[in-house]
Structure formats: structure tokens, C-alpha cells
Amino acid sequence: MPGTTRLGPYRSRSRGGGGMGRGDAVVVGGGLAGTLAAAALLGHVDTVTVVERDRYPEQPVFRKGVPQGRHLHVLLSGGRRALEKLLPGINAELEAAGAHRLEAPRDVITRAPNGWQHRFHEGRHATLSCTRALLDATVRTRVLAGAERSGTRVEVLQATEVTGLLGGADRVTGVRVRSRAAERAERELPADLVIDASGRGSRAPKWLGDLGHRAPREEVVDAGIGYCTQMFRPAAPWDMVMVIQPRPDCPRGAAWSPVEGGNWLLTLAGVRGHHPPTEGSAVPDFVRSLGEPALDDHLRTCEPVSPPYGFRDTSNRRRHYDARGGVPEGFLAVSDAACTFNPIYGQGMSVAALSGLALRRCLSDGSPLRPGFTARAQHAVARASDTAWLTAIGADRPYAAASDTTPPGVAERVQSWYFERLAARAAIDPVVGAAFRDVTYLAAPPSRLVSPAVALRTVLLPRARGLTSPPLRVEA
Ligand SMILES: Cc1cc2nc3c(=O)[nH]c(=O)nc-3n(C[C@H](O)[C@H](O)[C@H](O)COP(=O)(O)OP(=O)(O)OC[C@H]3O[C@@H](n4cnc5c(N)ncnc54)[C@H](O)[C@@H]3O)c2cc1C
Incomplete structure (x- = not known):
């Protein structure tokens, strides 16, 4: 047949x-x-x-x-x-086929709502980036x-x-x-x-x-995020993934990551009222609105190899x-x-x-x-x-529509408060940052976020800003 x-x-x-x-x-x-x-x-x-x-x-x-x-x-x-436990050797096969192995935070620079995260080599979180196909x-x-x-x-x-x-x-x-x-x-x-x-x-x-x-x-729990992705081929070298997270005064974000064949994917996202465009001509304006000239300038040197594609059911x-x-x-x-x-x-x-x-x-x-x-x-x-669910809804609650089927109880509101404070601390604090990455990269259960060292630093230490510009060098 x-x-x-x-x-x-x-x-x-x-x-x-x-x-x-x-x-x-x-x-x-x-x-x-x-x-x-x-x-x-x-x-x-x-x-x-x-x-x-x-x-x-x-x-x-x-x-x-x-x-x-x-x-x-x-x-x-x-x-x-x-994946490696299920199919031993598969990550090497994927890399041989062109997937990029990227260590976070060394190769993944992130602008959190309170500023840029420090960039150093932790050696705990190897991720893979390639096309889904x-x-x-x-x-x-x-x-x-x-x-x-x-x-x-x-x-x-x-x-x-x-x-x-x-x-x-x-x-x-x-x-x-x-x-x-x-x-x-x-x-x-x-x-x-x-x-x-x-x-x-x-x-x-x-x-x-x-x-x-x-x-x-x-x-x-629906944060009302709209998505759009376009593939580019850069002319100038660029050696890191860039992630820009939405923040209250600019609920828009972006990710710029390499895939196989010398191409890169630009994914743009925004909450209700800030959905990214799906016309190629409007993409540069959206990127400019993120206020990150380094990405803006780099994208100008890249050739689009696909139109932008949208996605709404998120x-x-x-x-x-x-x-x-x-x-x-x-x-x-x-x-x-x-x-x-x-x-x-x-x-x-x-x-x-x-x-x-x-x-x-x-x-x-x-x-x-x-x-x-x-x-x-x-x-x-x-x-x-469970871990993925709890971290995703913990982060999305503040943006969720009133019509969602499960309005948050007191416990969940406390969790969201704690999670928001923890995420901000993670950008500047290696102890909290390590725990945050362990859990959000699905390598440890959420209980890691409430260990005494992490909880005390999250709740007691004052809020502080991250770096003011993208960390182009890896810290010692
Ligand atoms: C915009 C977007 C970006 C994402 N980015 C990431 C990311 O960066 N990292 C990540 O880990 N995940 C990401 N995800 C999530 C990821 O795509 C899904 O979790 C993953 O695809 C789930 O795999 P699946 O096999 O369950 O479903 P799918 O990949 O959707 O596969 C379902 C399959 O079932 C088949 N099918 C459907 N109905 C029938 C039927 N009645 N009979 C026979 N066959 C049927 C379909 O043809 C399809 O092959 C993203 C999702 C979205 C929407």
C-alpha cells in the first residue's frame, strides 16, 4: 500500500x-x-x-x-x-545534520524585563536549535x-x-x-x-x-500572545542567540537563533494589542520598537529567505x-x-x-x-x-484574559508574585539564576526554586537592574 x-x-x-x-x-x-x-x-x-x-x-x-x-x-x-536517554546518540546525529548546540547562558544572551542577564559559561544547559523539520x-x-x-x-x-x-x-x-x-x-x-x-x-x-x-x-491560561517567524541568511557573522523578553512597558519580545544550512530564524511575539506583523515590510518597524539597536543593525545586513509566518493559538x-x-x-x-x-x-x-x-x-x-x-x-x-505547566502559567498569569476557565486562587497569586521576583533576581544573581535555568530548562523540579538559598535571596535582597547593554563578551 x-x-x-x-x-x-x-x-x-x-x-x-x-x-x-x-x-x-x-x-x-x-x-x-x-x-x-x-x-x-x-x-x-x-x-x-x-x-x-x-x-x-x-x-x-x-x-x-x-x-x-x-x-x-x-x-x-x-x-x-x-531525548538522549530514549535514543542514545541522537543529539550527535542532530548536530551532524546541522543542528546548533548552544550553551545557556554562554551562547544565549537574554534581555529580561529588568535588564540584560550576565553572560558566563555555566556548563549545565546545552540546548539544540534547528528547524523543526x-x-x-x-x-x-x-x-x-x-x-x-x-x-x-x-x-x-x-x-x-x-x-x-x-x-x-x-x-x-x-x-x-x-x-x-x-x-x-x-x-x-x-x-x-x-x-x-x-x-x-x-x-x-x-x-x-x-x-x-x-x-x-x-x-x-491564555496570555494572548501572537507569534511571527521569518527566516534570514546573515551576511555578517553573529555568534550568539539573542532573546528579548516582553516587559510591562513593552510587552513585545524576540528570539534570534541559528538553524541548519547557514540560516537564522527571527521569532517575534507580543501580547494582545502588540501582535507582530505578518507582512515582511512591517517586520523592521516591530524590531525597532524593541529598542535593541544591535539586533536592528544586524538584521539590516541579513537577507530574508522566507516571508514571515504568523501563529495565534498560543x-x-x-x-x-x-x-x-x-x-x-x-x-x-x-x-x-x-x-x-x-x-x-x-x-x-x-x-x-x-x-x-x-x-x-x-x-x-x-x-x-x-x-x-x-x-x-x-x-x-x-x-x-508538571514543571513546564507550572512555570508557564506562573509567568503568564499576569497577562491572562479574565475569561480564562481557571481564575487564580490566593496560592497561585502568591506563586506568580514569587515567580516574577525570582525571574528578575535570576538576571543578576548566579545562585538564583542557576536554579531558575535548571527549572525553566526542564532539568529540575520546581521545588528547586524554593530551596532556602534561592528563596532567601529572592524575597530579602532588593530588586536590582541587570546590565544596560547586551553582553557581547563572555564573563570569566
Ligand atoms: C509557534 C510555536 C512555537 C513553538 N516553539 C517551540 C520551541 O521552541 N520548543 C519546543 O520545545 N516546543 C515548541 N513548540 C511546541 C511544539 O511545537 C509542540 O509541543 C510539539 O510539536 C508537540 O508535538 P506533538 O507530536 O504532540 O504534536 P504535533 O507536532 O502537532 O504533531 C501532531 C501530529 O498528529 C497528526 N494528526 C493530527 N490529527 C490526526 C488524526 N486525526 N489522524 C492522524 N494523524 C493526525 C498531525 O498531522 C501531526 O503529524 C512551539 C509551538 C508553537 C505553536
Whole structure:
């Protein structure tokens, strides 16, 4: 069948009697989270069928199913480490393919609301910057190659869409799929485990409702951020990533980061009323309004190699599938399908990797055929996204719309106050800065932010300004 990739030993697809009795899994969506979920399943189930609506391009280029793929996608240090644990050697492969390894804060200079952060070599946070297309293609190739040795038969159904779930309110037993080819035939695909990795547009709440299972409670915190990204080719050398964070008097920001092939991506962002333009001619004015002449001057020497692309749906949205009774047996939602974040914090792909690791741990602890597996796994996957969720909503609360589904309680207001003070201190204080980076780069749990040393410096020391101009040299 065109658009079908089969890898690994063939085993019968009949459930119960075929294969080695470890069960059949279906993954809905073959994006990054779906591919990493498939990686976690290798060796733990008989078959994995990844159903992907798109047809993968021959070369690593943008595809429609991942509309955010034109925007800057940085892999944080916590996600980079998780990815390496799932797929040993993958970071070296990505670097060999052109991804840039960037140490924060040495290679990433940041203008926080209270000034420029000091720039020094901490040696704890190596991040990766490349196009999303390159990252996805490299990871996918690697996972499919690993399938051949895993004892799990992997099948990728491309140009095929999942249109609903099979089963009942208490147990999901497969999916209904429709080919996107001319005949558009619908058929049923039985499975012991269905993993929804269909991204921020997931229709699983509706599909579960169709089976009589309640939809998950949703929590939304929307800072109303608008995004725009344009690719450039610099003529003059420039050796650092520049990040300009929004601040109350200028709620606009930017990030300038290298990708493969000698190109750089400029991502602009702004809260309601300050959305960046999507016409190329208006981009320089927006950049000028950030008040950073160094970036402004450098961009003048760069040649645009793409138009600017916009993106508006940037809310933090959590579906509480991990609540008691939140998922029926046989169903699990991962990554963006369960929890999305304001992209300005660059966390989603790292959460996909951390979720893949959490899923693999659950599979090592017990068969997906055992009762209660999906509830346990859903809980573990939700814990893998807690740090990202708490830091994103902590930072976004002050900008959130009044209509958001979850107005903050007292505890959350105190958290936001503390977080704002801590973020300001992090720009100037190495102790607080190290803790702040550990947590916001998803390499440590939020408890690191309330250790005595960090809490005392955050609460007791007076507010101070950061550097007044970009630190062009690395401090000793
Ligand atoms: C503007 C923007 C910038 C971002 N920047 C960063 C960043 O710098 N760093 C970072 O870590 N994260 C970033 N993110 C987040 C990141 O894009 C997501 O967290 C990540 O893509 C999640 O991966 P996923 O596989 O869950 O979803 P997706 O990447 O969206 O993949 C979903 C897949 O499912 C397929 N699909 C959907 N529905 C169906 C169906 N019914 N049947 C079959 N297939 C289906 C789609 O075709 C697609 O392939 C950003 C997000 C946005 C919006």
C-alpha cells in the first residue's frame, strides 16, 4: 500500500491469539510525540501502528500537519537529555545534520524585563536549535531504524486519518481510520492500547464523548500572545542567540537563533494589542520598537529567505486526563494532545521527550495489557509535564484574559508574585539564576526554586537592574 512503512518482524495482527501476546498499540499522529511514544513502545508490545494524516516529505521540509513547524523550535537542556536517554546518540546525529548546540547562558544572551542577564559559561544547559523539520525527520529515521531490531513490528500508515475511537465508555479497543487517498475508505483498526499524540488540535475529547466517556476537564491560561517567524541568511557573522523578553512597558519580545544550512530564524511575539506583523515590510518597524539597536543593525545586513509566518493559538491548555477515571482502559493522551504551553517558553518538544521516557518506565514496570495500565501511565505522563505547566502559567498569569476557565486562587497569586521576583533576581544573581535555568530548562523540579538559598535571596535582597547593554563578551 503506498504510504505504508512496515518494519520489524511480522507477527499476526489477531488480538489475543497472535504474536507473543504483548498486545497491539496504535499511535494517533506521527509527529514528534507520536514518534517518541512509538520509540517507548519498542520491545514492549507486538505491534505499533502509527497513523499519520500527512504523507511525510522526502526531504526535511515543512508539512501541513505541523503548522507550528515554521517557527523557531529550540530543544531545552531537560528535553535534550530525555531525548538522549530514549535514543542514545541522537543529539550527535542532530548536530551532524546541522543542528546548533548552544550553551545557556554562554551562547544565549537574554534581555529580561529588568535588564540584560550576565553572560558566563555555566556548563549545565546545552540546548539544540534547528528547524523543526530537521528534528522530526532525524528522530523519525532513527526510531524506524531501531524498530527493525526491537522485536516489535512497526507500521506507519501515512495519509491516513483517525476519525474516532472503537469500544465503549470503560475500554477503548481501537480506532476508526480513513485513507486520505482518492477512495477515502473507512476501516477499523483494533488495538489493546491507543495513544493519542495528534497534537494541539486533538479531537479525543469528542471521540471519548461519542463512546459515552466524559471529556476531560480543561484548564486554560491564555496570555494572548501572537507569534511571527521569518527566516534570514546573515551576511555578517553573529555568534550568539539573542532573546528579548516582553516587559510591562513593552510587552513585545524576540528570539534570534541559528538553524541548519547557514540560516537564522527571527521569532517575534507580543501580547494582545502588540501582535507582530505578518507582512515582511512591517517586520523592521516591530524590531525597532524593541529598542535593541544591535539586533536592528544586524538584521539590516541579513537577507530574508522566507516571508514571515504568523501563529495565534498560543494558550496554555491542560486536559486533565490524569484525574480519577479520566481515561478509559486502553487509552492514553500524550504531549500537546494533553497539555500545550505558551510557545514562548520553548517547552513542548522537551515535554514530548520527557513523556516518552515516562511512558517507557511504565512499560518496563508492567504490561500495557494489565488492568489500570493507562491510568498509571496517564498519571506518569502528566507528572512529566508538571514543571513546564507550572512555570508557564506562573509567568503568564499576569497577562491572562479574565475569561480564562481557571481564575487564580490566593496560592497561585502568591506563586506568580514569587515567580516574577525570582525571574528578575535570576538576571543578576548566579545562585538564583542557576536554579531558575535548571527549572525553566526542564532539568529540575520546581521545588528547586524554593530551596532556602534561592528563596532567601529572592524575597530579602532588593530588586536590582541587570546590565544596560547586551553582553557581547563572555564573563570569566
Ligand atoms: C509557534 C510555536 C512555537 C513553538 N516553539 C517551540 C520551541 O521552541 N520548543 C519546543 O520545545 N516546543 C515548541 N513548540 C511546541 C511544539 O511545537 C509542540 O509541543 C510539539 O510539536 C508537540 O508535538 P506533538 O507530536 O504532540 O504534536 P504535533 O507536532 O502537532 O504533531 C501532531 C501530529 O498528529 C497528526 N494528526 C493530527 N490529527 C490526526 C488524526 N486525526 N489522524 C492522524 N494523524 C493526525 C498531525 O498531522 C501531526 O503529524 C512551539 C509551538 C508553537 C505553536
